[in-house]
Amino acid sequence: MAVVTTRQMLEAGVHFGHQTRRWNPKMKRFIFGERNGIYIIDLDQTLTRAEASYKFVRDLSAKGGSVLFIGTKKQAQDPIRSYAEKCGMPYINERWLGGMLTNFETISKRVAKMMEYERMRAAGEFEAMPKKEALLLTRELEKLQKNLGGIRGMNKRPDAVFILDTKKEHIGVTEANKLGIPVIAVVDTNVDPDVVQFPIPGNDDAIRANAL
Structure with missing residues (x-):
């Protein structure tokens, strides 16, 4: 059974790349043609690459391996969160903090701090504090939850990362490459596919394409 069909991809606009003046020549092998100044992505290759990526993630x-879902631009935030939660996987959809992979120990301490604040609030300890101190801790907790809430259950580095928009998430790509963590990513016509081990050519801007 196909993971996704060509018709679904066409309806979602997966085949629409960027304007021809905004392209990366390394994406040439994934481009079918050009229409009205827009590159058209070869959906046969998208389908083949999506199937290969699916098999890799399934295996x-x-x-028992984990995949970290990453997508912080507005149109990627909801799909990244909903599908990561559906799969029971960690995600980052607000902001990539430098060192999330390469300095994982420090990030883990911040997650632990967030969870301790949550415990304190649930136990009513915030209410027993001076108002100003409680307000400061509440604000810090909210900031931690926003940036790290999606990785609260990630107790080790992920075995792979799935990324929407490698150009925006270039720091995450660099960190994953440095650590030898496989990168699965939707690659649009303006990015370098060579930094991705499992590139899936497609539109990384359209909301429907991201959801698909």
Whole structure:
């Protein structure tokens, strides 16, 4: 059974790349043609790459591996959160903090701090504090939850990362490459596919395409 069909991709606009003047020559092999100054992505390759990526993730999950979903631009935030939660996987959809992979120990301490604040608030300890102190801790907790809430259950580095928009998430891509963590990503016509181990050519801007 196909993971996704060509018709679904066409309806979602997956085949629409960027304007021809905004392209990366390394994406040439994934481009079908050009129409009205827009590159058209070869959906046969998208389908093949999506199937290969699905098989890799399926096999990884079967072994108990984890995939970190990453997408912080507005149109990626909801799909990233909803599908990560559906799969029971960690996600980052607000802001990539430098060192999330390469300095994982420090990030883990911040997650632990967030969870301790949550425990304190649930136990009513915030209410027993001076108002100003409680307000400061509440604000800090909200900031931690916003940036790190999606990785609260990630107790080790992920076995792979899935990224929407490698150009925006270039720091995450660099960190994953540095650590040898496989990168699965939707690659539009303006990005470098060579930094991605499992590139899926497609529109990384359209909301429907991101959701698909």
